[in-house]
Amino acid sequence: MSKKPIHQAREIKTHSIPVPESVSPRMQAIIAKPPDPAFNVAPRTNAEWKARVAETARKVEATLPKLREALGVSVDPTVIAGVKVFNVTPASVPSDNRDRLLLHFHGGTRVSNPGAAGTREAILMAGFCGYRIISVDYRMPPDFPFPAALDDAVAVYRDVLQTTDAGKIGFFGTSAGGSLAFTTLLRARAEGLPMPGAMAPGTPTVDLTDEGDSLYTNVFADNVLGTRDGFIRATVQLYAEGRDLKDPLLSPIYGDLKGFPPTILTSGTRDLYLSNTVRMHRKLRAAGVDAALQIWEGQSHTQYMADIAAPETKEYHGEVMRFFDLHLG
Amino acid sequence: MSKKPIHQAREIKTHSIPVPESVSPRMQAIIAKPPDPAFNVAPRTNAEWKARVAETARKVEATLPKLREALGVSVDPTVIAGVKVFNVTPASVPSDNRDRLLLHFHGGTRVSNPGAAGTREAILMAGFCGYRIISVDYRMPPDFPFPAALDDAVAVYRDVLQTTDAGKIGFFGTSAGGSLAFTTLLRARAEGLPMPGAMAPGTPTVDLTDEGDSLYTNVFADNVLGTRDGFIRATVQLYAEGRDLKDPLLSPIYGDLKGFPPTILTSGTRDLYLSNTVRMHRKLRAAGVDAALQIWEGQSHTQYMADIAAPETKEYHGEVMRFFDLHLG
Numbered sequence: 243m244s245k246k247p248i249h250q251a252r253e254i255k256t257h258s259i260p261v262p263e264s265v266s267p268r269m270q271a272i273i274a275k276p277p278d279p280a281f282n283v284a285p286r287t288n289a290e291w292k293a294r295v296a297e298t299a300r301k302v303e304a305t306l307p308k309l310r311e312a313l314g315v316s317v318d319p320t321v322i323a324g325v326k327v328f329n330v331t332p333a334s335v336p337s338d339n340r341d342r343l344l345l346h347f348h349g350g351t352r353v354s355n356p357g358a359a360g361t362r363e364a365i366l367m368a369g370f371c372g373y374r375i376i377s378v379d380y381r382m383p384p385d386f387p388f389p390a391a392l393d394d395a396v397a398v399y400r401d402v403l404q405t406t407d408a409g410k411i412g413f414f415g416t417s418a419g420g421s422l423a424f425t426t427l428l429r430a431r432a433e434g435l436p437m438p439g440a441m442a443p444g445t446p447t448v449d450l451t452d453e454g455d456s457l458y459t460n461v462f463a464d465n466v467l468g469t470r471d472g473f474i475r476a477t478v479q480l481y482a483e484g485r486d487l488k489d490p491l492l493s494p495i496y497g498d499l500k501g502f503p504p505t506i507l508t509s510g511t512r513d514l515y516l517s518n519t520v521r522m523h524r525k526l527r528a529a530g531v532d533a534a535l536q537i538w539e540g541q542s543h544t545q546y547m548a549d550i551a552a553p554e555t556k557e558y559h560g561e562v563m564r565f566f567d568l569h570l571g
Numbered sequence: 572m573s574k575k576p577i578h579q580a581r582e583i584k585t586h587s588i589p590v591p592e593s594v595s596p597r598m599q600a601i602i603a604k605p606p607d608p609a610f611n612v613a614p615r616t617n618a619e620w621k622a623r624v625a626e627t628a629r630k631v632e633a634t635l636p637k638l639r640e641a642l643g644v645s646v647d648p649t650v651i652a653g654v655k656v657f658n659v660t661p662a663s664v665p666s667d668n669r670d671r672l673l674l675h676f677h678g679g680t681r682v683s684n685p686g687a688a689g690t691r692e693a694i695l696m697a698g699f700c701g702y703r704i705i706s707v708d709y710r711m712p713p714d715f716p717f718p719a720a721l722d723d724a725v726a727v728y729r730d731v732l733q734t735t736d737a738g739k740i741g742f743f744g745t746s747a748g749g750s751l752a753f754t755t756l757l758r759a760r761a762e763g764l765p766m767p768g769a770m771a772p773g774t775p776t777v778d779l780t781d782e783g784d785s786l787y788t789n790v791f792a793d794n795v796l797g798t799r800d801g802f803i804r805a806t807v808q809l810y811a812e813g814r815d816l817k818d819p820l821l822s823p824i825y826g827d828l829k830g831f832p833p834t835i836l837t838s839g840t841r842d843l844y845l846s847n848t849v850r851m852h853r854k855l856r857a858a859g860v861d862a863a864l865q866i867w868e869g870q871s872h873t874q875y876m877a878d879i880a881a882p883e884t885k886e887y888h889g890e891v892m893r894f895f896d897l898h899l900g
Contacts, residue, residue, distance in 0.1 A: 249590040249603035254791055256585050261578040262784040273892040274578035318659060455840050455869040462583055463788050481813040511784050513844055520840060520866040521593060527865070527890065536866045537858070539782040561856065 259463055262540040268552035272514070273540045277465045277533070281490065282472035287378040288384040291480065295382075296543040298350075299359035306358060306365065312550065313369025317361050319379075323397040326357075326379040330364040335534045342570050345378040345438070347395060347415030347422040349544060351447075351477040353382050363416050366547050370559035373412070373566070376402065378538050380422070383480040392491060395426040400435060408436035413443075414562070417542050419548040420446025420507075424494035425521075427502060434525035437503045440569035444508040445515045446522060447544055448495040450478045450487040464514040496523055506534045506565040508558065509531045510541025532569075536561055588792055591869040597881035602841070602869045606794040611801035611838025617713040620682065620809065624711075627679075627684075628688035629638060635687060635694065641879065646690050648708075649764040652726040655686075655708040660695040665701045671899045672735050674767070675706040676744030676751040678873065680776075682711050682804040692745050692773075695876050698803070699888035702741070707732065709751070721820060724755040729764060737765035738900040741890070742772075745873050746844070749775025752824035753851075754833060766832045769898035771891045773837040774844045774872055777824040779807045779816040780870060783846035793843040793871040824851055828858040835863040835894040837887065839870025859897075865890055 261490060262275045282392065285291040310317060314333035315350065330346070348360030364377040378398050380464075381390040402411065408453055413423040420443030427437065430520060453549035457470050467474060490497030495518070505526055516537070526533035538546050546558040590603045612622040637647060644664035648655065659675070673696065677689030684691075686708060695707040709723040731740065742752040749772030756766065786799050796803060811821055813820050819826030824847070834855055838848035845866070855862035867883060875887040 247589055247592070249599055251587040251589040252603075252605065252791075253585060253587055254583075256582060257787070257790055258580040258582050259784070259787040260576055260580040262782065262846070263576070264782050267577075270578055274579065274581075281715070314702075425626065453591065453593050455588070457791050458588040459789065459841060461586055462581075465581075465724075484646070511849060512788060516866075517591070517840055517868055521868050523865070524886075528886065535866065536852070537845075537864065537866060539846055539850050539853070 244330035250419050265540050267482050269540070269545070269554050272545055272552070273465070273542070275465050277462055282468050283473070283474035284473050291384050292562045295354050298354050299356055302355065302359040302362055303357075306362060309362065309365050309550065313365055315365045315368045317358065317365065319393065322376070323401040325394040325398050327398060328358070328364070328379060329363050329376040330361055330368045330375040330377050332368040334372070335374060336412045339373050341407070342373060342410045343413070344373045344375045344412045344414055344447065344566075345399060345402065346375050347419035347426070348377065349378070349415065349417035349419040351474060352391065352418045352481040353473070353477050356382060358523060363419070363547060366550065366555070366559065367414060367562070370556060371563040374437050378502070387483050388481050388485065388492060391422055392425055392429055395422055396429050396433065399426060399430055403435060403497045405571060409439040411438040412570055413438050415443035415446075416444040416547070417447050421448045421494060422445055424448055424497070425491050427480060428490055428494055428497045431501065437481070437501060439571055440504045440566055442506045442508070444546060445510070445513050445519050446507070447515055448518050450482060450492060450493045454515065455516055456516035460512050460514050460516060464510075466543040466545065467514045491523065495525055501524050501533060502526060502529065502531045504532040504565070504569045506536065506562060508536050508538070508546055510538040510543070510545055512540055512542045514543055516546045534565065572723045578807040594869050595882045598869070598874070599884050600793070601874055601877050601881070602871070604794050608799035611797050613802050613805035614693070620713050624683050624685065627683050629683055631684065631691060632686075635691060636847035638691065638694050638879065642694055643800065644694045644697045646687065646694065651705070652730040654727050655692070656724040656727060657687070657690050657706040659690055659697045659704040659706050659707060661697040663701070666701060667896065668702050670736070671702060671739045671741070671895070672677060672731065673702045673704045673741045673743055673895075674728060675704050676709070676742070676748035676755070677706060678744065678746035678748040680803060681720065681747045681810040682806045685711060692748070692876060695879065695884070695888065696743060696891070699885065700895070701893040716812050717810050717821060720751055721754055721758055722739050724751055725758050725762065728755060728759055732764060736829050738768040740767040741895045741899055742767050742770035744775075745876070746776050747771040749773055750777045750823060753777055753826070754820050757819055757826045760830065766830060768900055769833045769895055771835050771837070773875060773896060774839070774842050774848050776844055777847050777851045778810060779822045783844065783850070788797060788844060789841050789843050792841045794841075795872040795874065798878055808836055824854055825843065826849040827856050828860060831855060831858065831860045833894070833898045834859040835865065835891060837865050837867070837875055839872070839874055841869055841871045843872055863894065874882060883896055
C-alpha cells in the first residue's frame with residue numbers, strides 16, 4: 243500500500259486458531275484444511291495465466307458429472323445475444339418457479355472458471371432450490387479484460403427481459419460473480435433497464451482496492467484464499483488494466499445503490515471478503531434497500547457451497563430459496 | 572481447553588492490521604486504540620472484584636451527566652417487583668411510541684456496571700430512538716451469582732406485563748445483557764409468560780463455553796476485550812460457580828429458540844463475540860425466527876455505541892428503531 247495511513251497499524255502476534263466444534267463434522271474437515279500455497283503464486287505471462295486457468299477448470303469440470311447426477315440437474319450450452327451461456331435445469335421445477343428465472347454469474351477472481359467449470363454454483367442452486375437458471379459464461383482476461391464481462395452480462399439480461407418479467411428474475415453469483423451482479427445492475431439502470439426482483443450475492447468482491455478490514459484480520463485464517471497478496475492482486479491488475487479501482491463499474495461499493503432490489507448477502511467469519519460483504523450490506527441498507535445478511539461460523543471464502551453433503555450447504559440454499567420465494571413475484 | 576480436538580489447530584503468524592479507512596474518522600480513532608492491558612487481569616478475591624467493579628462504574632458514571640444532557644434523556648431510579656430499575660425517558664416520546672416500552676439489560680460481563688453505570692446504553696437508545704425504557708439494575712456476583720440476575724429480569728418483565736401488551740414490549744441489551752435478554756425469554760416461556768414483540772441484542776455472549784471461532788481469530792484484534800483469557804474467563808466462573816456452561820439458562824445458544832420474537836443482532840468484524848452473534852443468528856433462523864443481522868466494519872465488542880458523535884452510532888440506532896417500529900404493534 244502506497245498511501246500513508248493516519249493511524250498506526252496494530253501488530254497481532256503469532257497465535258493458534260482451533261477448528262470450531264459447533265459446525266458440522268463435514269464443515270470441520272473443510273475448515274481444518276491448510277491454505278493452498280499455490281494459490282498465492284501469480285502467473286507472470288498470458289501463457290502462464292491460461293495454463294493456470296485451464297488446469298483449475300479441468301479439476302472443477304472433473305467433479306461436475308457426479309454433481310449433476312447427484313442433484314438431478316442438466317446443463318446445456320447455448321448462446322444468448324452472442325454470449326455463451328448454459329441452461330441449468332433441475333429435474334423438476336416446482337409450479338411456483340415455472341415463470342421464474344435466475345441469472346447466474348460465476349466466481350473465480352474474474353479470470354477463472356471458463357466454460358462448464360463456471361456452472362458448479364448454478365448446479366447447486368438448481369438442485370437444492372428448483373429454479374431454472376441461465377449461467378453466463380462471460381469473457382475473461384487475459385484475452386478479454388474489463389469491460390467484456392460486464393458487456394456480456396448486460397447483453398444476456400437485456401435479452402432475457404424480452405421474455406421474462408424483471409420482477410420474476412433473480413441474480414446470484416459468488417465472489418467476482420457477486421460483484422458482477424452488482425455492476426450489471428449499475429449498468430442496467432444507466433441503460434434504462436428495470437431492476438430484477440431480488441439477488442443473492444455470496445461474498446462479493448465489491449471493492450478491488452486494498453480497503454476491507456478482513457483482508458488483514460483474516461489473513462491465512464481464510465484457507466481458500468490465504469492472502470490478497472500474490473494471485474488475487476494480480477487478477478485485479480489483469481482485469482482492470484490500470485483503471486481507477488474506485489470506478490463503480492469495477493468496485494460497485496462506490497456506486498449509487500438506490501433502487502437496488504432486495505438482496506441477501508452471505509459470508510463467513512474467516513472470509514477474507516467478510517468486510518467487503520458487511521460493508522456492502524451497510525451501503526445497501528443506507529441506500530434504503532431491503533438487504534439481509536447471513537454470516538457462517540468459521541467459514542472461509544465461498545465455503546457455504548464447498549460440500550453438498552454438509553448440512554450448512556443445504557441450510558444456505560434454503561435461506562436463499564426462502565428469500566427468492568418471498569421477493570420473486 | 573481440556574478437550575482433545577479432532578482436527579489440528581492452525582498457526583497464524585505475526586501480522587499487521589491497519590485501521591480501515593472506509594469507516595468514519597471518529598470510528599477510525601476508536602479502532603486505532605490499543606487494547607487495555609488491565610482488562611485481561613482477573614481479580615483474585617471478592618474484595619478485589621468489588622474494587623475493580625466500583626472503579627469501572629465510577630468512570631462510566633462520570634460520563635453520564637453530559638450524555639444525558641446531550642441526548643435530552645432523564646434517568647430516575649425506582650423499584651419494580653422488589654428489583655432496582657431505572658426509568659429512562661427521552662425529552663419527548665413520538666406518538667407511535669406512547670404505548671411502547673423497552674426493557675433494557677445492561678452489559679458488563681455479568682459483574683460490571685451496577686447502578687447508574689448500567690444505564691448508558693439505555694440513555695443512547697432513549698435519546699436516538701425516542702422510546703420509554705426500563706433499565707434493570709439486576710443483582711450480580713460476587714454477592715449474587717446465577718440465577719439472581721435472571722430472577723430479577725423475569726420479575727420485572729412479569730410485572731410490566733400487567734400494564735403493557737407483550738407485543739408492544741421490546742427487549743434490548745449488549746453483551747451479557749443481550750444474553751440475559753435471551754435467557755429471560757427461555758425462563759418466561761417456561762413460566763407461561765408471553766413473548767415480547769421484538770428484541771435487539773448487541774453482540775450477545777450467548778455461549779459461556781470456549782466455543783466460538785472469533786474468540787481465537789480476533790484475539791487482540793478486538794481492542795475492547797483483547798482476549799477471553801484472564802478477566803472474561805474469571806467472570807464466567809464467578810457467575811456460573813461451576814455449573815454446566817451448556818445449561819441454556821447460562822448459554823442460551825443451547826436452548827430451544829422456537830417461538831422467539833423477531834430479533835435484530837449486531838456485531839463487528841473484529842468482535843471477539845462475532846461468532847457468538849452469527850451462530851445465534853443461524854440458530855434463530857433454523858428455529859424459524861424472523862432474525863436480522865448487522866455486522867459493522869472493523870468494530871470490536873460493543874463499539875457500535877462507543878461514541879455518540881460517530882455516524883455509525885446514529886446509523887446503528889436507526890436500524891434498531893426501524894426494526895422495533897416494524898414489529899412493536
